[in-house]
Amino acid sequence: MIKFFRHIRRRLLAESRFTRYLLYAVGEIVLVVIGILIALQINNWNEQRKLRGQEVKLLQAFKNSLESDTASFNAYIYEYRTIHNSIHKLQRHIKADLPYHDSLDFHFLNSTAYWSPRIDQAVFATVTSTDLNLIRNDSLKKSIVSYYTFAKSDFDMKIAKYSSIIDHASRDVFSTRFDQLWNVNDRAMIVHDYEALKKDKEYNYFLNSLNQQIYWLVEWPLETGEKKAEELIQFIESELGEIENR
Numbered sequence: 001m002i003k004f005f006r007h008i009r010r011r012l013l014a015e016s017r018f019t020r021y022l023l024y025a026v027g028e029i030v031l032v033v034i035g036i037l038i039a040l041q042i043n044n045w046n047e048q049r050k051l052r053g054q055e056v057k058l059l060q061a062f063k064n065s066l067e068s069d070t071a072s073f074n075a076y077i078y079e080y081r082t083i084h085n086s087i088h089k090l091q092r093h094i095k096a097d098l099p100y101h102d103s104l105d106f107h108f109l110n111s112t113a114y115w116s117p118r119i120d121q122a123v124f125a126t127v128t129s130t131d132l133n134l135i136r137n138d139s140l141k142k143s144i145v146s147y148y149t150f151a152k153s154d155f156d157m158k159i160a161k162y163s164s165i166i167d168h169a170s171r172d173v174f175s176t177r178f179d180q181l182w183n184v185n186d187r188a189m190i191v192h193d194y195e196a197l198k199k200d201k202e203y204n205y206f207l208n209s210l211n212q213q214i215y216w217l218v219e220w221p222l223e224t225g226e227k228k229a230e231e232l233i234q235f236i237e238s239e240l241g242e243i244e245n246r
Contacts, residue, residue, distance in 0.1 A: 055134040056240060059236050062123055062232075066233050072117065076218075076222055079113070083110055094204065094207075105187075105189060108190075109189040112170075112174065112181065112189070114162070117221075118156070119156075124148040132144075135239075137239050140236065143232055146228075150228060154224075158220070159218065159221060174189070179192070
């Protein structure tokens with residue numbers, strides 16, 4: 001092709017057709033420029049396609065992590081509802097001044113049970129500011145940052161505070177009133193003196209305060225986290241659909 005154009009240039013010069021030569025030269029330059037622009041456009045298109053692939057991969061990673069979070073939230077919400085049930089049974093039994101029954105041993109244990117819910121922050125922790133900028137939707141980007149900010153602040157702080165309440169009670173309340181904190185194999189905490197426990201102001205204060213502490217320090221974070229995660233999953237799914245249709 002280059003030899004062909006070179007041959008034309010030489011022929012025009014040999015025939016002294018200078019005007020035609022100039023027109024031809026200009027045309028050749030225009031063709032070269034157009035070729036360069038087309039090449040740049042193709043390169044830009046390929047680069048954009050690569051970036052969109054990275055964006056989709058990142059959003060899918062967040063979506064998978066959020067779906068795991070929601071399953072975890074549901075499981076923990078169920079477990080803590082069983083704790084409420086045990087607390088209510090103990091309160092009713094003590095308030096009615098009913099005699100000891102070995103079925104209470106399970107509820108002593110379950111009322112003090114503690115699980116450590118957490119929001120999986122692994123994906124977000126590995127994402128750099130450059131990676132996050134792959135997400136073109138600014139509102140979605142802000143929602144993702146807001147969710148993981150909640151995870152590191154409100155969620156983790158409240159769960160840790162509830163953990164400290166149980167740790168404190170284990171040292172200062174349960175240690176002198178029960179055989180051990182959690183006898184997991186027997187699913188029981190054996191009380192030393194049930195009749196004394198019914199009149200024990202410190203223990204009853206702990207028991208009567210526990211429902212509110214569980215709600216504000218565990219259930220509220222779990223329910224809020226579940227709502228935020230579900231909304232964010234829907235947002236991500238909508239954005240993935242938009243990307244696919246572009």
